[in-house]
Amino acid sequence: MPQKIIIDTDPGQDDAVAILLALASPEIEVLGIVAVAGNVPLPLTEANARKIVELSGQSVPVFAGCDRPLARDLVTAEHVHGKTGLDGTDLPDPTVPLQPQDGVDFIIDTLRREPAGTVTLVPIGPLTNIATAFRRAPDIIPKVQRIVLMGGAYFEVGNITPAAEFNIYVDPEAAAEVFAAGAPLVVVPLDVTHKALTSRAWVDQMRDLPNRCGPAVAGWTDFFERFDTAKYGSLGAPLHDPCTIAWLLEPDLFQGRQINIEVETEGRWTTGMTVADWWRVSGRAANALFLKDVDRDGLFGLISDRIARLP
Ligand code: RIB
Ligand code: CA
Numbered sequence: 001m002p003q004k005i006i007i008d009t010d011p012g013q014d015d016a017v018a019i020l021l022a023l024a025s026p027e028i029e030v031l032g033i034v035a036v037a038g039n040v041p042l043p044l045t046e047a048n049a050r051k052i053v054e055l056s057g058q059s060v061p062v063f064a065g066c067d068r069p070l071a072r073d074l075v076t077a078e079h080v081h082g083k084t085g086l087d088g089t090d091l092p093d094p095t096v097p098l099q100p101q102d103g104v105d106f107i108i109d110t111l112r113r114e115p116a117g118t119v120t121l122v123p124i125g126p127l128t129n130i131a132t133a134f135r136r137a138p139d140i141i142p143k144v145q146r147i148v149l150m151g152g153a154y155f156e157v158g159n160i161t162p163a164a165e166f167n168i169y170v171d172p173e174a175a176a177e178v179f180a181a182g183a184p185l186v187v188v189p190l191d192v193t194h195k196a197l198t199s200r201a202w203v204d205q206m207r208d209l210p211n212r213c214g215p216a217v218a219g220w221t222d223f224f225e226r227f228d229t230a231k232y233g234s235l236g237a238p239l240h241d242p243c244t245i246a247w248l249l250e251p252d253l254f255q256g257r258q259i260n261i262e263v264e265t266e267g268r269w270t271t272g273m274t275v276a277d278w279w280r281v282s283g284r285a286a287n288a289l290f291l292k293d294v295d296r297d298g299l300f301g302l303i304s305d306r307i308a309r310l311p
Helices: 013-023 042-056 103-113 128-136 138-143 166-170 172-180 200-207 213-232 242-249 296-307
Strands: 003-009 028-035 062-064 119-123 144-150 185-188 254-259 261-263 274-276 288-294
Touching: 003 013, 003 103, 013 028, 013 042, 013 213, 013 242, 013 296, 028 042, 028 103, 028 242, 042 062, 042 213, 062 103, 103 119, 103 128, 103 138, 119 128, 119 242, 128 138, 128 172, 138 144, 144 242, 166 172, 172 261, 185 242, 200 213, 200 296, 213 296, 242 254, 242 288, 242 296, 288 296
Parallel strands: 003 028, 003 119, 028 062, 119 144, 144 185, 185 288
Antiparallel strands: 254 288, 261 274
8 A cells, every 4th residue: 555645845956856756656645745935935845745745747636835923024045945946957837737725734634534653744844734734623643654854864964054954944833733742753954964975976877767757756856965065065955845755765764863842942142053962862752763874875876766767
């Protein structure tokens, strides 16, 4: 039976690769894609999600969720992802329609309809939609199979502030509520995604694929790389969001530890920090699997194999 998932996303070039990876993998059934405000505002993230679905040749419903964080002004990341959020590969305006149903209601209705424990939530942007769904319908929380989210950092520290990773920083109140909700959590932080760096050879391999998705991935990762190269001096773009889907497909590619993670919402300098108790000194109950290492070659081999299967 394929793993049923809902992807909650703020495309974003790395979101796009994650969505394509999921849509290319028969082990996964994407029940729906819900856009959230994050890398760029919601009108762009929802249109980008529809463009990516259209590029994939698959038919998956796309919904729009929340257009701003629970309690703060929206912070976006055009400096990383470009004005459109998908700079690097130009895609035509989507003909795939946006679903009329509110994206948060789609999450609620799907979890209420499907058998308990059979739907995994995969948030790869700010956690606003997930927290709003849990606030609006607390009865769905025990029905969630697990949440596999890209977000947070500990040893790697922050990427949008010295202490915080972007997805958590944009909506720390939402993140704190999701981390405290009690649903099984798999956290894919910068600690592991900064080891998932593209190489020139891999991007060239994508560009040379005899389909349309390979060259699109090459254009996105080429664009996306420039920010990290300028900031960290690292060669290669970190494929943050695809690591969530890769974990679902091949969890043995990753190593991590079941620990307690709390989200700082009141720190003067540390708001949005994920306080990961890696050394288990707090005595607080473990609430998440915190991933720290990845078999990089295995990861990129998996992504290459799946992108090659797309149109
Ligand atoms: O910090 C990386 C995360 O922020 C990724 O999900 C990227 O797409 C951006 O949303
Ligand atoms: Ca993202």
